[in-house]
Amino acid sequence: MDQMKYLKELAVRYPNIAAASTEIINLQAILNLPKGTEHYVSDLHGEYEKFSHIVRNGSGAVRSKIEDQFGNTLTTKEKKNLATVIYYPEQKMDLMEEQMTRNELIEWYHITMIRLVHIARLTASKYTRSKVRKAMPKEFAYIMEELMTEHRTLDKKNYVEQILETIITTGRVRQFIAAMAHLIQKLCIDHLHVIGDIYDRGPGPHRIMDCIMDYHTVDIQWGNHDVLWMGAAGGHRACIANVVRICARYNNLDVLENGYGINLIPLARFALEVYGDDPCELFHVSGDVRKEDFREEEMNRKMHKAITIIQFKLEGQLIKRRPDFKMEDRLLLDKVDYEKGTINIKGKEYKLKDTNFPTIDPKDPYKLTKEEEYVVEHLNTAFKYCAYLNEHVRFLFSKGGLYKVYNDMLLYHGCVPLNKDGSFREVEIQGVPYSGKALYDVLEHLARQGYYETKDMEARCYGQDIMWFIWSNENSPVYGKDKMATYERYFLDDASVKVEKKDYYYQLLENEEVVNRILEEFGLNPETGKIVNGHMPVAVKKGESPIKCNGKLFIIDGGFSKAYQKTTGIAGYTLVSNSYGLKLVAHEPFESRDEAIRKETDIYSDTIVIRKVTRRKCVEDTDIGKGIKEKIADLEQLLWAYQKGLLTEQI
Structure with missing residues (x-):
């Protein structure tokens, strides 16, 4: 029945x-x-221009289509010109209009349209006509379909030529070329996987989010930096302080002020009042600072110190509030001898590099001053009611999670917390032990509760605290280190106390028994399943490989962020999975979008074919x-x- x-x-x-x-x-x-092409990217860290370029060129997929279609029939220069049109159609047409006479431009438009039709026809060949039609903009769908399905036989030659001629004479050629270019971009990559850490360090995370939200089909595995911003958008004070501190640290306060419209004047005013005579030398910003920006950089340092002290206080309050997080070893402000200028960590005394702490009461070091409380409340309101930021965060919740199983691939940002023997480490959450997949599931559930719960304020508060736990706790699957040594990096010289020991997971990546156990835990067949994660930059220049465990696991954090490129020696990895197999693409640094348009340069990428299938994969697989x-x-x-x-x- x-x-x-x-x-x-x-x-x-x-x-x-x-x-x-x-x-x-x-x-x-x-x-x-044939199955659609999947594109995996990770650890974008605000590098919008580079991310945008790699998405537009599909990690070389567009160039490959041009080569397949035209081979030796076009010169290298003509192929580069066509590729640039596909990547940046509007900007490239502006440039061509500057450089050409009217007649030359009309001829270029005509030839370019024909070439775009050929590439579009090739990229569309593995999809149903219905799917291709849905990818077309409505205003040009009929014309595009006619051009892509009508081969230039003698009978239809005049018909096709008349369509192209009329597109030019009616003044719609720019719009048509742009539409064709965007269609090709869509068809080259069927699905985009973002394996975490969109935010922090680089100047354009908000622009990356806009780009991802406009992408035709995407999923996101949250990184610890993403979860930090998600907690901040929900109004969590410790998460907010961390976000502001990192923006100050990487000279990216513009992301908050101009990107998201968050007013930092109360913080700046407070920093000037309290640290006006303090050079705040330990709180310099990363990267080069222009001479004309000296005053701004000086102000940034003061704000940087102010929010850092506030962060340590707020985190101390949280750790005391949540003894079940077992992070008492991160309570450091009460271990300082403020008269001697030293701190005692695990029985050993260290000299502090900075001893000016006018807002810290040694008798109650974690208590905010009245002025600090005002700054925190202002920031809390600004983050919580920033519509633009919360639009992005709601998208992260709707399209993302801590992990995803998709087409025999297990995707997560960091690691599965393990014991030394490779078994899943049990982590107690609200008095209940969790490990493996169950740990991911409960943390994701609580994070969603922390953002969406509106009636049970105690549950909402715990869920928000869990977001900070996910950001920095040693048992977090997206952090994976024994501590976050922020305090030590600022105030101590001894390198030994700054070490953040990695989870056993990273020592066991080549152990096939352990990797198989992880795959089985998430419901995959160890014979066919694979793991993709990021988070830990791969030190390529030291000989480290992103391919682990005989090709069962890939770490694709290759240094998208400029801050990591000295470590990795390259500028990021992407992974491409198509009907023929898997390819790992290692990218060189990207100069700029303007350079790519004017000089028709592309990111130089080295492609490693990881697996080539004997039978081409189909949708049924x-x-x-x-x-x-x-x-x-x-x-x-x-x-x-x-x-x-x-x-x-x-x-």
């Missing part, structure tokens, strides 16, 4: 044998199409294919019900 009830509901959409049969035929055909097969089975049941007279056709 339950099955008949479901079939009756299905019959509303497919009311007769013809409709059900047609859909079965259509779905069976789709199963035999994917998760989408599994869903299609289930739908076919349901439709076959519906067809059977019609044929047996259990359901009446509607003609």
Whole structure:
């Protein structure tokens, strides 16, 4: 009876044998199409221009299509010109209009349109016409479809030429070329996976979020920096302080002020009042500072110190409030001898490099002053009610999570917390032990609760504290170190106390038994499953490889952020999975978008073919294919019900 009830509901959409049969035929055909190309990126850290370029060129997918289509029939210069048009159509057309006469420009438009049609036809060849049509902008869909499906036979030559001519004469050529370029970008990459850490360090995380939100199909695995911003957007005070401090540290306060419109004047005023005579030398910013920005950099240092002290106080309050987090060893302000200018850590005394702490009461070091409380409340309101930031954060919640299983790939940002013997480490959350997949699940649930809960304020508060836990706790699957030594890095010279010991996970990456156990924990077959994660920069220049455990695991943090490129020696990895197999792409530094447009330069990338399949993968081999097969089975049941007279056709 339950099955008949479901079939009756299905019959509303497919009311007769013809409709059900047609859909079965259509779905069976789709199963035999090549699988779409998936693009994996990680640890973007605010590097918008580079991210935008790699998304536009599909980590070399566009260049590959141009080579496949035109081979030796176009010169290298012509191929570069065409590639740049596809990457940056509007800007490239502006440049061509500056450089060409009217007649030259018309000829260039005509040739470029023809070439774009050829590339679009090639990239569309592995998709259904319906899917391609949906990817087209409505205003040009009919024209595009006509050009892409009509081969230039003698009978249709004049027809096609007239379409192209009319596009030019009606003044719609710029819009058409841009639309074709964006269509090719969409068709080259079927799905984008972002393996965490969109935020912090670079100047454009808000622009990356805009780009991702406009992408045709995407999923996101949260990184610890993302979760920090998510907590800040929900109004969590310790998360907010960390966000502001990191922006100050990397000279990116513009992201807050101009990117998200968060007013930092109260913090600046407070910093000047309290640290006006303090050079705040320990709180310099990363990167080069221009001479003309000296005053601004000086102000930044004072704000940097002010928010750092506030952060340590707020984190101390949180650690005391949540003894179940077991982070008492991070309570450091009460270990300072403010008269001697020293701190006692685990029985050893260290001299502080800075001893000017006018807002810290040695008797109650974690208490905010009245002025600090005002600054924190102002920032709390600014973050919590920033509509633009919360639009981005809600997208992270709707399209993201701590992990994802997709097409035999397990995606997560950091690590699965392990014991020394490779077993899953048990972590107690609210008195209940969790490990492996269950730990991911409970932390993600509580993070969502911390942002969305509006009635139970105690539950909301705990969920927000969990976001800070995910950001910095040694048992967090997206942090994976024994401590976050922020205090030590600022105030101590001894390198030994600054060491952040990595989780055992990173020592066991080459242990196939451990990696297989992780895959099984998340429901994957160890024979076919693979793990993709980022978070830990791969020191390529020291000979480290991103490919671990005989190709079962990939760490694709290769230094997208300029801050890490001295360590990695390259400028980021991306992973590409298509119907032919897997490719790892190592990227060189990206100069700028203007350079790419004017000089027609691209990111130089070194591609490593990891696995080439003997049989080209089809849709039936994917998760989408599994869903299609289930739908076919349901439709076959519906067809059977019609044929047996259990359901009446509607003609």
